[in-house]
Amino acid sequence: xxxxxxxxxxxxxxxxxxxYDEQGLxxxxxxxxxxxxxxxxxxxRLAMISLGSSVGFSLLEMKHMLTEQGAEINRExxxxxxxELDNQIKKLVTMRNGLRHAAICAAPSHLECxxxxxxxxxxSKRRTVGHSKY
Amino acid sequence: xxxxxxxxxxxxxxxxxxxYDEQGLxxxxxxxxxxxxxxxxxxxRLAMISLGSSVGFSLLEMKHMLTEQGAEINRExxxxxxxELDNQIKKLVTMRNGLRHAAICAAPSHLECxxxxxxxxxxSKRRTVGHSKY
DNA sequence: CTACATCTTCAAGTCGACTTTAGGTCAAGC
DNA sequence: GCTTGACCTAAAGTCGACTTGAAGATGTAG
Numbered sequence: 001x002x003x004x005x006x007x008x009x010x011x012x013x014x015x016x017x018x019x020y021d022e023q024g025l026x027x028x029x030x031x032x033x034x035x036x037x038x039x040x041x042x043x044x045r046l047a048m049i050s051l052g053s054s055v056g057f058s059l060l061e062m063k064h065m066l067t068e069q070g071a072e073i074n075r076e077x078x079x080x081x082x083x084e085l086d087n088q089i090k091k092l093v094t095m096r097n098g099l100r101h102a103a104i105c106a107a108p109s110h111l112e113c114x115x116x117x118x119x120x121x122x123x124s125k126r127r128t129v130g131h132s133k134y
Numbered sequence: 135x136x137x138x139x140x141x142x143x144x145x146x147x148x149x150x151x152x153x154y155d156e157q158g159l160x161x162x163x164x165x166x167x168x169x170x171x172x173x174x175x176x177x178x179r180l181a182m183i184s185l186g187s188s189v190g191f192s193l194l195e196m197k198h199m200l201t202e203q204g205a206e207i208n209r210e211x212x213x214x215x216x217x218e219l220d221n222q223i224k225k226l227v228t229m230r231n232g233l234r235h236a237a238i239c240a241a242p243s244h245l246e247c248x249x250x251x252x253x254x255x256x257x258s259k260r261r262t263v264g265h266s267k268y
Numbered sequence: 269c270t271a272c273a274t275c276t277t278c279a280a281g282t283c284g285a286c287t288t289t290a291g292g293t294c295a296a297g298c
Numbered sequence: 299g300c301t302t303g304a305c306c307t308a309a310a311g312t313c314g315a316c317t318t319g320a321a322g323a324t325g326t327a328g
Contacts, residue, residue: 002305004304033296086230099215148275
């Protein structure tokens, strides 16, 4: 299938798909003339990449996670990434609860509300989901 | 307090603090000579900003959420952002479960595992936490 | 009073993740 | 056989979030 078909099915711009190809995140099955050809599986792979980046993984990280033929190291990596996500989820929940509270709180400024301030104590310093080896 | 003191207390680089000041995310209480002076409250504000960006909010979004003197519109905004986080949390949980499963799954490639593929169906198209008005 | 550590500004540089642009290729339909 | 539309590459541009660098000002210790 042609790249525009992939674009339609995945909802991603053609330019992005080409970019992911260049970066080695996806592979075409070959060329027809100079046109890249893809099979259906690339659509799932793209969905996975989109999900990954939506939760804060870099393209490089996604590349490592999506290597073909599950190697040992890969499974460990996946577990490690899952743990990172657990951490991240805690932060999100903290922030969400904080926001909901702030929205109904009577304190003049959110930063003057003790309940709101308490949530800040939970925060660690990491800015993104993953900074580990991969 | 001097900027380097703020840096020490917040764990952020001086350059970042100056940058946030330029961007209007924080305010100094004034200058002593040409040196910015800050009071303790800026440390909580910085913690809040860090938390926000760690969960995917842009600096501009954080700026809107942290305006002083809770205006009506602000509380609505906070609720809206909390809802966005709820969405985001669902995605994180989905991804985490998917990763954990993939790590123990027997399928040769994760993308061949039906359970793993199922999680992809949950995915929406949003890449970041917020693309709303603010 | 002078040295110097610490601040200042402003401009330019970096990085990831793309997008845009310019110029070129090719299969298909008229 | 020529036009057209979908594709191609390579290079440059963009955007957010900072960092770095150069050159200058200032508070404080000796």
